[in-house]
Amino acid sequence: MxxxxxxxxxxxxxxxxxxxxxxxxxxxxxxxxxxxxxxxxxxxxxxxxxxxxxxxxxxxxxxxxxxxxxxxxxxxxxxxxxxxxxxxxxxxxxxxxxxxxxxxxxxxxxxxxxxxxxxxxxxxIDDRKRKEDEIAQINRQLREQNALLQELNTALEQLAACDALTGLSNRRTLMEMGARECLSTGQLGQPLSLMVVDIDHFKAVNDAWGHLAGDRVICAVAQACLARSRTAVDIVARFGGEEFVIVLPGIDAPSAMRLAESLRTGVSDHNVLVDGDGACVTVTVSIGVATLYDARGASFEELVNTADKALYRAKQAGRNNVQSAVAAESAARAEAHMLLDPGQTQGSSALTN
Structure with a gap:
């Protein structure tokens, strides 16, 4: 060979x-x-x-x-x-x-x-390619499952942060975001206003029309609150039951009062459909407004409580009413001044107004 x-x-x-x-x-x-x-x-x-x-x-x-x-x-x-x-x-x-x-x-x-x-x-190379295809398919399935898991986690976070009925932030989220906002506006030296909104005589709606009708009223007021808020700036939350809170960063007391008055009239002018036969109800809201001009060291809870006290005064004033904590405190100071010096009537009137 x-x-x-x-x-x-x-x-x-x-x-x-x-x-x-x-x-x-x-x-x-x-x-x-x-x-x-x-x-x-x-x-x-x-x-x-x-x-x-x-x-x-x-x-x-x-x-x-x-x-x-x-x-x-x-x-x-x-x-x-x-x-x-x-x-x-x-x-x-x-x-x-x-x-x-x-x-x-x-x-x-x-x-x-x-x-x-x-x-x-x-x-x-058939064995190798088939293994590669199997691995690619497994990786593709893992990516799809991870994407689905991320969507579910996002949905769960959304559910945990939002009120199920209205889609607004819930009370826990409000307190967390409000505390951060209080700190932020304090560092920037900006005012921070807050409104507590309560539906007047809400129990009467439930008693007369049922809880589903009551839910429709709550959702209608929630939408009215959202319509007067700034997207990605203000915080709108359902505080509990028929009560709502709106946090207004950078808004002073006069502007907050004008916004509250707009919300009050907007709700009272709106008819809410409560059943399939076309029946409608009209509700009103009472609103308490509070403003911090220097939030450094201030507590968000204190701001909420102050606005809540103003809401209480709005209800005492006959409901369908807006009261400001700043104005109320000024009136209280003026009244105290009158008791000390009854002759200063004109000055006390100027403080109240």
Whole structure:
């Protein structure tokens, strides 16, 4: 046996051990000088079919992979890439698609002379690709599950932070956000106003029309509060039952009073549909307003309590009324001054107004 035959046997053994199938194309004549016989046998074709019926190799490529293969060949032929590398699917005789890879290079080439042969190997990568696909599918499912979990967590956080009936912030969220707002406005030296809004004679609505009608009234007043608030600036919360709180950063007492009066008239002018037969009710609200001009060291709870006391005075004044804590404190100081000096009537009147 000559040296050439020995080298050929050695090459065949090495290719077999590596699972590689050698092929060769004549670039001058365009003919296949060595077919990837092992690959075609692996795909279920007989040797006779390989010889007679598989001249159009491209016909076996998956339609989605064909352009990629042709582009890889063209890039190597034109010198864009130093080797021809590509992964693709071939159709087995059974119709199943099997993953393979090609590695090849133009041979017999010189600096100024194009090569005459394209020689390469084909090898089966189906197991690896299927595992990659399984991993990709698992990762895709994990991403989808994580996205769903994030949505659920967001929804749970929203539920925990919001009142279920109105969608407004709930009491716990109000106290947390209000405390932060109190600190922030104090650092900025801005005023902080707060309104406590209560629906007048709400129990009578429930007694006359039922709790579903009462819920509609609560939602209507909640919307009226939202309509007079600044998005992403003010805090609007359901404080409990038929009571609401609106936090107004940067708003002074006169502006807060005007806003409260607008809310009061807006609610009293609105008819709330309470049943499917078109029945409507009209309700009114009483509002207490409090303003901090220097929130440094102040407690948000104290601000709420101060506005709540003003609300109590609004109800004492006959309901459907707005009272300001600042005005009430001024009136109290004026009254005390009158008791000490009854002759100062005009001055006390000026303080009250």
């Amino acid at each position: 000559g040296e050439a035959d020995l080298n050929r046997e050695r090459l065949e053994l090495a290719l077999e051990a590596a699972g590689l199938d050698l092929w060769e194309n004549d670039l001058v004549t365009g003919t296949v000088t060595r077919k990837a016989t092992k690959t075609f046998l692996e795909l279920g074709f007989t040797e006779e079919e390989i010889v007679s019926g598989l001249q159009d190799v491209y016909g076996l490529f998956h339609p989605d992979d064909l352009a990629t293969v042709q582009s890889a060949v063209s890039d190597h032929m034109s010198g864009v890439t130093p080797q021809y590398r590509c992964e693709f699917r071939l159709r087995a005789k059974s119709g199943e698609w099997v993953w393979y890879a090609n590695y090849g290079r133009i041979m017999d080439g010189h600096t100024d002379t194009p090569g005459k042969r394209l020689i390469g190997v084909t090898f089966n």
